[in-house]
Amino acid sequence: MKLTIEQTLERGIAAHQQGNLKEAERLYRSILHSKPRHPQANHNLGLIAVSVNKNEDALALLKNAVDESPQVEQFWFNYVNTLIKIKSLTKAQEAISTVQQNGIVSKEFATEWKQLKKIADGKAPSQFEISDLLNFFNNKQFESAEKLAISMTRKFPEHEIAWKVLGAVMKRTGRLQESLFPNEKAVELSPNDAEAHTNLGITLQELGRLHVAVASYERAIELKSKSAKLFNNLGVIKKQLGETAEAEENYRQAIKLQPTYAEAHNNLGIIYREQGQLEEAETSYRRAVKLQPNYPEAHNNLGIILHEMGRLQEAKTSLKQALSFRSKYANAHLNLSKVLRELGDVKAAILSCENAILAKDSLPEAHQSLGELFQHIGNYAEAKPHFE
Numbered sequence: 001m002k003l004t005i006e007q008t009l010e011r012g013i014a015a016h017q018q019g020n021l022k023e024a025e026r027l028y029r030s031i032l033h034s035k036p037r038h039p040q041a042n043h044n045l046g047l048i049a050v051s052v053n054k055n056e057d058a059l060a061l062l063k064n065a066v067d068e069s070p071q072v073e074q075f076w077f078n079y080v081n082t083l084i085k086i087k088s089l090t091k092a093q094e095a096i097s098t099v100q101q102n103g104i105v106s107k108e109f110a111t112e113w114k115q116l117k118k119i120a121d122g123k124a125p126s127q128f129e130i131s132d133l134l135n136f137f138n139n140k141q142f143e144s145a146e147k148l149a150i151s152m153t154r155k156f157p158e159h160e161i162a163w164k165v166l167g168a169v170m171k172r173t174g175r176l177q178e179s180l181f182p183n184e185k186a187v188e189l190s191p192n193d194a195e196a197h198t199n200l201g202i203t204l205q206e207l208g209r210l211h212v213a214v215a216s217y218e219r220a221i222e223l224k225s226k227s228a229k230l231f232n233n234l235g236v237i238k239k240q241l242g243e244t245a246e247a248e249e250n251y252r253q254a255i256k257l258q259p260t261y262a263e264a265h266n267n268l269g270i271i272y273r274e275q276g277q278l279e280e281a282e283t284s285y286r287r288a289v290k291l292q293p294n295y296p297e298a299h300n301n302l303g304i305i306l307h308e309m310g311r312l313q314e315a316k317t318s319l320k321q322a323l324s325f326r327s328k329y330a331n332a333h334l335n336l337s338k339v340l341r342e343l344g345d346v347k348a349a350i351l352s353c354e355n356a357i358l359a360k361d362s363l364p365e366a367h368q369s370l371g372e373l374f375q376h377i378g379n380y381a382e383a384k385p386h387f388e
Contacts, residue, residue: 005031009040021048039069047078055086066095073104077112084119084126092120124159125152133165142169153182160190167199179203187216194224201233210237228258235267244271262292269301273308281305289321296326300335307339315339330360337369349373 012027031041046061083092118124136145152162167182201216235250254264269284288298303318333356340349
């Protein structure tokens with residue numbers, strides 16, 4: 001039985017939504033074969049053309065849609081977006097004026113139309129420019145991302161996205177101090193953007209400006225209170241500032257929001273250990289490694305706790321687990337050396353201590369421990385330089 005236009009359109013939309021663009025295009029074209037000015041078929045076929053960068057074809061199809069159904073806001077919106085994509089800004093401005101004059105703008109789309117007008121007026125970057133910028137960044141093409149971001153900040157100095165990306169690129173390429181200004185600028189331009197406050201907080205934290213970082217994180221939490229990562233990061237700073245009770249509360253809040261957050265469980269374990277609650281610390285560390293088996297810090301911390309509880313073989317196993325995931329983990333080598341020494345395997349303890357120094361020569365405790373081990377076996381000549 002032959003399908004009606006409505007049935008064909010339904011099937012075309014279903015195929016479109018499933019990503020089967022070839023089938024959707026075939027169905028839309030079959031509608032246009034019998035009814036060339038069908039607005040929805042023209043519009044949807046235009047969207048397919050846009051997605052494969054056939055912009056001129058898309059423009060003609062979308063123009064048919066707005067001509068046939070001038071009261072449909074979505075048709076106009078996509079038509080204007082396509083005009084902007086091909087940089088036909090004068091026509092985009094004219095189309096926006098038509099939409100506004102005819103009272104087509106709905107409350108739901110008011111913000112989007114306002115943004116489109118800024119783009120058409122050359123006061124903001126288009127979505128296509130933003131997509132290019134984000135694609136460069138996400139694909140780790142940092143040199144291209146930086147060039148485009150700088151260009152956009154000069155052309156659109158009041159638009160926050162380029163500043164955010166510029167700050168992220170500088171941070172990723174090892175220029176932490178330089179990344180501060182673009183991150184601050186992004187916050188200034190978009191004070192209600194939780195991500196911008198988070199980025200600034202991370203930068204300030206890594207620069208050691210902890211009190212200012214706290215303010216950024218607290219503002220980000222205020223704007224996006226359901227982010228476990230924000231509470232965890234804030235807890236880390238509070239711990240560094242010696243505000244242990246607040247740090248613990250932040251870690252608990254992070255776990256409440258995301259029970260599978262391994263890092264927060266590990267950080268809570270550190271608090272417990274410092275408070276002498278070794279069993280609670282062990283529970284937290286075990287949760288962390290269960291949730292994230294390849295988490296060397298948590299395995300190392302679990303090894304420390306087990307050592308302190310006198311469970312040496314278990315401690316040895318945990319520390320070796322840590323090193324299986326990070327072979328040059330100086331602290332884990334040092335902690336393993338201590339356990340091996342207590343187990344009576346001095347030769348292996350010396351080797352672990354030497355591995356700690358190879359991983360991090362500037363670790364005084366490793367030199368002290370190695371000196372003691374050599375002294376223990378009577379090798380004073382080897383011990384002396386390590387004590388020095």
